[in-house]
Amino acid sequence: MSFPIDKAVSILETEVKEYEVPVVDLIAAQSKDPFKVLVATILSARTKDEVTAAACRRLFKKIETHDDLEELTIPELEKIIYPVGFFRNKAKHLAMLPGVLREKFNSQVPDDVDSLVKLPGVGRKTANLVVAVAFNKQAICVDTHVHRIMNIWGYVNTTSPLETEMVLRETLPSQYWIRINSILVAFGQGTCKPVRPHCDRCVLLDICPQINVTPRKVPGIKEAKTVSGGLKKFVSWNVNGLRAALKKGFIDSFHEFDADVIALQEIKVLPDQLPVDILNIDGYASYWYPAQKKGYSGTAIFSRSVPLQVIYGLDNHEFDNEGRVLTLEFEDYFFINIYFPNAQHGLKRLDFKIAFNNAVLHYMDRLSEKKSVVVCGDLNVAHKPIDLANPKSNEKNPGYSPEERAWMDVVTQAGYVDTFRKFNQDPDQYTWWSYRFNARAKNIGWRIDYFLVDPGSEERVKGARIHDDILGSDHCPVSLEFK
Ligand code: SF4
Numbered sequence: 001m002s003f004p005i006d007k008a009v010s011i012l013e014t015e016v017k018e019y020e021v022p023v024v025d026l027i028a029a030q031s032k033d034p035f036k037v038l039v040a041t042i043l044s045a046r047t048k049d050e051v052t053a054a055a056c057r058r059l060f061k062k063i064e065t066h067d068d069l070e071e072l073t074i075p076e077l078e079k080i081i082y083p084v085g086f087f088r089n090k091a092k093h094l095a096m097l098p099g100v101l102r103e104k105f106n107s108q109v110p111d112d113v114d115s116l117v118k119l120p121g122v123g124r125k126t127a128n129l130v131v132a133v134a135f136n137k138q139a140i141c142v143d144t145h146v147h148r149i150m151n152i153w154g155y156v157n158t159t160s161p162l163e164t165e166m167v168l169r170e171t172l173p174s175q176y177w178i179r180i181n182s183i184l185v186a187f188g189q190g191t192c193k194p195v196r197p198h199c200d201r202c203v204l205l206d207i208c209p210q211i212n213v214t215p216r217k218v219p220g221i222k223e224a225k226t227v228s229g230g231l232k233k234f235v236s237w238n239v240n241g242l243r244a245a246l247k248k249g250f251i252d253s254f255h256e257f258d259a260d261v262i263a264l265q266e267i268k269v270l271p272d273q274l275p276v277d278i279l280n281i282d283g284y285a286s287y288w289y290p291a292q293k294k295g296y297s298g299t300a301i302f303s304r305s306v307p308l309q310v311i312y313g314l315d316n317h318e319f320d321n322e323g324r325v326l327t328l329e330f331e332d333y334f335f336i337n338i339y340f341p342n343a344q345h346g347l348k349r350l351d352f353k354i355a356f357n358n359a360v361l362h363y364m365d366r367l368s369e370k371k372s373v374v375v376c377g378d379l380n381v382a383h384k385p386i387d388l389a390n391p392k393s394n395e396k397n398p399g400y401s402p403e404e405r406a407w408m409d410v411v412t413q414a415g416y417v418d419t420f421r422k423f424n425q426d427p428d429q430y431t432w433w434s435y436r437f438n439a440r441a442k443n444i445g446w447r448i449d450y451f452l453v454d455p456g457s458e459e460r461v462k463g464a465r466i467h468d469d470i471l472g473s474d475h476c477p478v479s480l481e482f483k
Contacts (some may be wrong), residue, residue, distance in 0.1 A: 003153045009183065015203050016186040017253055023049040026132045027056060034065060036107040037134035039219040042093060042121045046085035048279075049189070055081040065097035066107065083272050093121030111135040125161060140168050140183040145188030152192070153210050181265045183283035195251055213397055215284065230303055231260040231330065235467075236376035236449060237266040237477035238339065238432070242274065244299070248472040257270045259479065260288050260304045261328070265339035265378045267298040284391035291323040298323040299337050299377075305330060312387070314363050321355050324374070325363070333457055335366045336469040338377035350403060353380070357407045364416070364454070372456030375416070378432075378449050378475060383418065386427050387447040399448060416452045419480055429466055432475045440474075451480035 027040040039059065044052040055124075063069045077091035084090060100119055100433070101107050102388070109118055109130070116127035128141035140146075142165040150156045150164055158164045172180065184192075191198045196216035201206055206363050235257045239245040241266065253262025254262065270278055271288040272321050279286055281302060286309050290298040307328035312321030328335045338360060343350040381404040385391035394400040412418060420429070439445060451464055461483040470476050 003091060003155045003209070005172070005176070007154060008204055009180070011203050013179075013280070014181050016190070018184055022185045022189075023053045023056070024133055024181050026053070031060075034111070034130065034134035036100055037118075038130050039069075039094065039097075039107050039397070041129050041133075042097075042281055043081060043084050043090060045090075045121075045123075045126065046273075048272055048276055051084055055084045064359075065341050066101055069094060069097040073110040081361075083270055085272055088135055090121060096120040102427040104414070105144075107136070111137060115392055116236075124165070129163070129181060129204065132181065136178060138174060138177050140165055140172065140177045142168065143181055143188075144187050146181055146184045148194060149184050149188055149192050152208065152211050152213055152348060153198075154211050189276060193277050194275060195257075198282075219472045227412060231303075232482045233257070233259040233350055234261045234263070234294075234296060234374065234376065234451065234480045234482075235259040235337070235477050236263045236265070236337065236378075236479070237258075238449060238453060238473060238475035240266050240473040240475060241268040241295075243269055246275075246278065246474045251278075253472060253477070254302075255480070259478070261335060263326075263335075264300045264302075265298075265337065265338035265377050267300050268295050269298065269324075270294075271300075287326060287328065289323040289326040297339055299326040299339050301326055301337050302330055303328060303335075307335075316359055320358060324356070325360065329371075333372035333374055334363065334370075336367070336373065336375045336377075337343070338375060338379070340378060340380040342380050343401060343404060345398065347396075347401055350398070351403060354403055356405065357404075361407075361411060362412070365414070368454045368456065373416075373454045374457055374480070375452040376450065376478070376480070379404065379408075380448055381394040381408055382446045383412075384450055386425075386432075389428070389430070389444040399446060411452065415455045417455070417458050417461070419451045419453055419461050420447070420466065420478065420480050422458075422461065423464055430468065431466055431478055449478045451478060453480075457482075 002467065003321050013251060024037060024040050024044055027341060040052065041057050043055050050117065062072065074091050078087055078096050081087050081090060084363050097120055101109065102106045104116065104118060111129040111131060113124065113131055116122050116130055117124060125143060127141040127143055131137050131139035132141055142161040147161040147164040151158060156164050156167045158167055197213060199210060199213065199215035202208065239250065267290065270290050284302040284304055286300060286302045288300045289312050300448050301385045307330055309329040311327040311329065314325050324339045326337045337376065341353045341356055343353045364373055364375060380399055382388040382400050382407060388394060388400060428443055430447050431449035432441065433440035433445040437444065460481065460482045465479050467477045467479060
């Protein structure tokens with residue numbers, strides 16, 4: 001049976017009225033200016049709508065026309081539009097735009113796809129969107145949501161947005177061409193999400209064939225709470241690049257944890273570079289602290305409880321540009337997620353690491369004077385010989401140098417409890433393995449990821465585990481359970 005497109009569009013038109021309006025449509029409705037729609041569309045590629053909207057607000061405060069745009073330098077543009085995705089390229093394209101419009105199109109924004117694609121930074125999707133939204137002319141913009149959802153419905157059977165556009169030109173009733181993109185972008189962001197769509201509350205469930213779809217699991221999903229009393233299970237994981245981990249089953253692992261707080265280290269990504277679904281996982285609030293340097297370090301926390309306060313960094317400029325310390329304050333404890341620096345080959349960065357460690361310990365002590373403290377993360381140190389496969393040969397190496405181990409001694413002597421060792425004294429329990437020499441298969445590893453608690457929280461600790469069966473990074477997750 002073919003998919004009832006008229007019925008679906010009719011239902012969705014009512015449904016998405018309650019949803020956020022896609023930013024480009026909003027700008028078209030507010031400004032009725034093809035130039036502004038064009039600029040907003042260029043900025044919106046691979047960027048969350050709220051980020052695009054904020055960048056447009058800043059930019060349109062400074063410019064009204066392409067003449068104004070020409071006054072801005074590329075560095076100025078970069079500063080204004082940051083952090084939209086690919087902001088450097090987009091700044092270059094915007095800087096070129098007035099000249100190309102003047103030379104090729106008499107300083108007017110053209111109203112056809114073939115002309116628009118000659119502008120810098122304008123691909124076919126952008127061009128179709130400008131034609132449909134700014135000029136209200138017949139065009140089908142095939143955003144990734146349109147391509148994906150049309151395939152889920154079986155209305156097309158295609159492998160690329162371009163192919164989808166071509167099939168829709170033949171099959172989609174013309175009255176839907178202009179508005180199908182806005183409808184399905186809103187619907188794709190709100191309900192039919194790219195990962196685990198919300199089929200359980202979808203208005204199209206009766207008619208959707210759900211082709212190749214894995215809907216979200218409803219049982220077990222809890223709404224974010226406002227108090228920490230119910231938080232029982234905590235996970236910490238150095239994902240060694242969240243985008244890479246996403247390709248290796250991160251989301252499935254995330255849901256399998258069924259944890260109340262999930263702390264990540266070494267995310268190596270800006271939140272805007274991530275699919276919107278990762279930022280809005282149902283039942284979790286998420287907090288992000290990326291490093292200023294691209295593709296490096298950074299931490300994040302997902303929490304089922306909205307904290308009283310989020311603290312970014314140590315209030316120490318020397319350390320805070322690497323996004324290494326992210327703290328959530330709950331009612332009765334601070335939850336601190338830390339990615340400790342690596343002392344590096346030849347212990348080149350040992351001084352920096354020890355200075356960081358001391359600043360962290362001072363911070364833990366300061367917070368623990370107010371309320372209890374739970375600390376997790378990649379500490380980048382194996383404390384005792386039992387915590388690594390080859391202690392002898394690594395005695396002077398980063399991660400097991402005398403100075404780093406001595407710092408761990410100071411931490412435990414100060415009363416902080418290594419929760420894993422509270423329950424488990426077995427050797428060969430590791431959380432990190434080199435990617436080289438088949439180390440993970442041979443279990444030649446290091447235990448460098450921890451959950452520590454201060455004495456105030458020790459009595460509520462029920463268990464602590466290493467999840468070495470979970471793949472997706474060179475580290476495995478570790479967890480802590482409260483009674
Ligand atoms: S039933 Fe599920 S797959 Fe189908 S449109 Fe709704 S959310 Fe998407």
